[in-house]
Amino acid sequence: MSTDMSTVEEVAFGAARTAAEVAADPIATARKQVKGLKRKGAPTARRVNRQLNEQISAATAPAKEAVKEFTKTAEKVAADLLPERIAIRGLHLVKVQAKRQDQVGTVAKRALKMFNGSFKTIARVANRLEKASELPARNGAAPRKASRSRRSSRRTAARRSAAA
Numbered sequence: 001m002s003t004d005m006s007t008v009e010e011v012a013f014g015a016a017r018t019a020a021e022v023a024a025d026p027i028a029t030a031r032k033q034v035k036g037l038k039r040k041g042a043p044t045a046r047r048v049n050r051q052l053n054e055q056i057s058a059a060t061a062p063a064k065e066a067v068k069e070f071t072k073t074a075e076k077v078a079a080d081l082l083p084e085r086i087a088i089r090g091l092h093l094v095k096v097q098a099k100r101q102d103q104v105g106t107v108a109k110r111a112l113k114m115f116n117g118s119f120k121t122i123a124r125v126a127n128r129l130e131k132a133s134e135l136p137a138r139n140g141a142a143p144r145k146a147s148r149s150r151r152s153s154r155r156t157a158a159r160r161s162a163a164a
Contacts, residue, residue, distance in 0.1 A: 091115065 022029045079085075091112075098108035 018029075094108050094111055098105055098112055100108070
């Protein structure tokens with residue numbers, strides 16, 4: 001029975017001590033209690049978060065793979081649908097038709113000549129625009145600072161000597 005009484009006494013003294021601490025500084029006591037709970041709960045929280053993240057990753061893995069495959073396919077389709085490639089394929093078809101010996105071939109040849117001439121004009125204009133938009137060349141030396149006049153340097157020297 002003595003062990004039961006000592007346990008009750010310990011609990012009573014512990015409760016009285018805690019009540020005294022709370023009465024003396026309630027905010028600090030609450031902080032201590034929160035820190036203790038935080039310390040005790042941290043490993044459990046990490047384990048639960050790790051398990052939850054693993055379950056989410058496992059559940060979303062097929063969707064992530066599908067998105068990756070979709071992205072690859074979309075990039076491939078987009079590369080094939082570039083306007084430049086479409087135009088080149090169309091011109092290639094016209095070029096094949098130009099080999100024919102009938103009226104279709106003649107029309108295709110004239111169309112190619114017309115396109116070729118306009119492309120040459122566009123290329124000349126583009127070259128002119130490129131040359132006109134070039135940055136000016138520097139003359140090797142860095143730009144010089146404006147030289148000071150003797151008068152301003154004399155004033156500076158006079159100010160230094162006056163300050164000393």
